[in-house]
Amino acid sequence: GERVDIGLVSLEPRAAISGRVICKESGEPLRARIRLCYPRLGQSIPRIETHDVGRCDRDGKFRLRNTSTHENILLFEHAEFARHLVSVRGSRNGEPLAVELRAGTSLTVSGEWRSGWDLVVINDIDVPIYDAKCEPGRIVKIQLKPGRYRVLAVAEDQIVAEEIVNIGSAPLVLTFD
Numbered sequence: 001g002e003r004v005d006i007g008l009v010s011l012e013p014r015a016a017i018s019g020r021v022i023c024k025e026s027g028e029p030l031r032a033r034i035r036l037c038y039p040r041l042g043q044s045i046p047r048i049e050t051h052d053v054g055r056c057d058r059d060g061k062f063r064l065r066n067t068s069t070h071e072n073i074l075l076f077e078h079a080e081f082a083r084h085l086v087s088v089r090g091s092r093n094g095e096p097l098a099v100e101l102r103a104g105t106s107l108t109v110s111g112e113w114r115s116g117w118d119l120v121v122i123n124d125i126d127v128p129i130y131d132a133k134c135e136p137g138r139i140v141k142i143q144l145k146p147g148r149y150r151v152l153a154v155a156e157d158q159i160v161a162e163e164i165v166n167i168g169s170a171p172l173v174l175t176f177d
Helices: none
Strands: 015-023 033-039 048-055 061-067 071-078 081-089 096-101 105-111 118-122 128-133 140-144 147-155 158-167 172-176
Touching: 015 071, 015 081, 033 061, 048 061, 048 071, 048 128, 071 096, 081 096, 081 128, 081 140, 105 147, 105 158, 118 140, 128 140, 158 172
Parallel strands: 015 096, 105 172
Antiparallel strands: 015 061, 033 048, 033 071, 071 081, 105 140, 118 128, 118 147, 147 158
8 A cells, every 4th residue: 555644743741630529509529420522523513522531439539641731621410410511721730620510400302313313402602512312212311500502403414403492490391393
């Protein structure tokens, strides 16, 4: 085969992010799941890829190694609390980060999903906070902070259904037909 020269590749030093996740109201530690988020490139709709990177211990503490010294977007999830996005730079010594989660309001989404459709939930500043494949018959329940959200059904980078929802304190059910 033909040789291809990709040019100079420079690696950056490893960094770390550490911290503690607690309930905003009670101060109790939470065993939250942590995902690292990356924007999907080449999409006309704001999309994200997420990768599990860890879980907090019983005291709500976490330490992520091998992160970037540049911006890292972390998504903290817990079944009873609203999803929380944090943008943070990793550091050589893993300077502590405090994360407070608050009780969420559930948004339940169901509908006549077709195979290959994705469900995307975008917050009021146009940042996706949920992005996942939907399977026929699947019901998705997401905990969100109060606010305005765009809920999209997406197929092949095209919006096939869209709803604007305002989340308050009462659970909300949205059905795509």
